[in-house]
Amino acid sequence: MGYPSTLPPESGFSLPFSFHQGDALSVLSTLPDGCVDSVITDPPYNSGGRTAKERTSRSARQKYTSADAKHQLGDFTGENMDQRSYGFWLTQTMTEAHRLTKNGGTALLFTDWRQLPTTTDAIQAAGWLWRGVLAWHKPQARPQKGRFTQNCEFIVWASKGAIDGSRNPVYLPGMYSASQPSGAKRQHITQKPVDVMRELVKISPENGTVLDFCAGSGSTGVAALLEGRDFIGVEKTEHYASIATDRLTETIRHTLSQDDVDLTT
Numbered sequence: 001m002g003y004p005s006t007l008p009p010e011s012g013f014s015l016p017f018s019f020h021q022g023d024a025l026s027v028l029s030t031l032p033d034g035c036v037d038s039v040i041t042d043p044p045y046n047s048g049g050r051t052a053k054e055r056t057s058r059s060a061r062q063k064y065t066s067a068d069a070k071h072q073l074g075d076f077t078g079e080n081m082d083q084r085s086y087g088f089w090l091t092q093t094m095t096e097a098h099r100l101t102k103n104g105g106t107a108l109l110f111t112d113w114r115q116l117p118t119t120t121d122a123i124q125a126a127g128w129l130w131r132g133v134l135a136w137h138k139p140q141a142r143p144q145k146g147r148f149t150q151n152c153e154f155i156v157w158a159s160k161g162a163i164d165g166s167r168n169p170v171y172l173p174g175m176y177s178a179s180q181p182s183g184a185k186r187q188h189i190t191q192k193p194v195d196v197m198r199e200l201v202k203i204s205p206e207n208g209t210v211l212d213f214c215a216g217s218g219s220t221g222v223a224a225l226l227e228g229r230d231f232i233g234v235e236k237t238e239h240y241a242s243i244a245t246d247r248l249t250e251t252i253r254h255t256l257s258q259d260d261v262d263l264t265t
Contacts, residue, residue, distance in 0.1 A: 016230045017221055017231040018232050019221075019235070019241065019245050019248065020235075021242075024234050024236065025092060028093070028096040028100060029096060031100050031232070033099055034100065034101070035232070036100050036210065036232060037105050037106075037210065038101070038203055038209075039094075039097045039107040039108070040108045040212055041108070041110070041211075041214045042109075042192055042214055042216065042220070043213075043214045044079045044214065045112050045114070046086040087121060087122050090118070090122035090126075091122040092126075093126075095127060097126070098126050098128060101211075103161050104161055104163055104164050105160045106158065106159050106203050106204070108157045109123065109155065109156045111154050111156060112153055127160075129161065133156055133157070134200075135174065135175050136153045136154070136192070136196055137175060138152070138180060139151070139177055139178075140179045168204070168206075170203070172199065176199060179193065191216065191217055192220075194222055194223050197219050197222070198226055198227055200223070201223045201229055202227060204229050207230070209229065209231070209232060210232070212232075212233050217243045217244050218235075218240075219247075221233045222248065225255065226255065
């Protein structure tokens with residue numbers, strides 16, 4: 001199901017994003033070859049469940065939020081696969097994303113330390129050329145007595161064939177440090193900071209198109225719009241698809257003047 005915003009016909013303005021609520025594979029199969037420049041996504045990690053009971057007895061909200069959390073963020077599906085099933089699903093989805101990406105385009109996938117090997121395997125099995133691993137450092141991570149603090153998540157990045165540096169002559173760092181959004185700014189259980197996402201979308205050329213097939217509350221899309229890129233989003237959970245579309249529309253409201261266009265939803 002699409003979530004279009006409506007514009008007056010006389011505005012002559014084309015929205016720089018489209019958003020689809022539905023299963024990633026089902027939606028991606030409807031999109032044309034070579035329609036995106038970069039795939040930047042944060043799929044469910046399916047991490048930490050050593051047994052079938054551990055994987056199936058907890059919801060995503062129970063897994064990623066503490067018992068004393070004061071927010072009531074919506075749950076999401078897709079967090080109950082074992083490692084082999086997750087690798088199979090990710091390979092299928094990234095194969096479809098490979099078809100949608102232009103030659104020389106890029107892919108960035110968030111993961112944690114447990115699923116890092118599975119993610120690098122899946123992205124290569126899907127036909128991508130694995131380029132390396134970036135790190136997102138979380139300065140406020142909880143310390144663990146007698147252990148190293150797990151204060152990083154990782155971003156596997158890859159390309160569809162050779163990269164033409166002259167097409168997008170940027171110099172991007174390999175480490176990003178920012179805390180997860182909190183309070184009223186936190187709208188998704190595993191939400192990523194927009195400041196980090198704004199840096200990551202720069203791997204896509206200016207005026208290029210970024211795809212996120214696990215869009216959650218839309219942070220990748222917000223970042224893409226703020227950095228002058230177009231965006232295609234897909235989110236399975238209807239609750240989060242609605243939040244994401246609202247955020248994307250509001251981002252356009254703030255980046256365009258009333259003289260440009262009068263947006264209504």
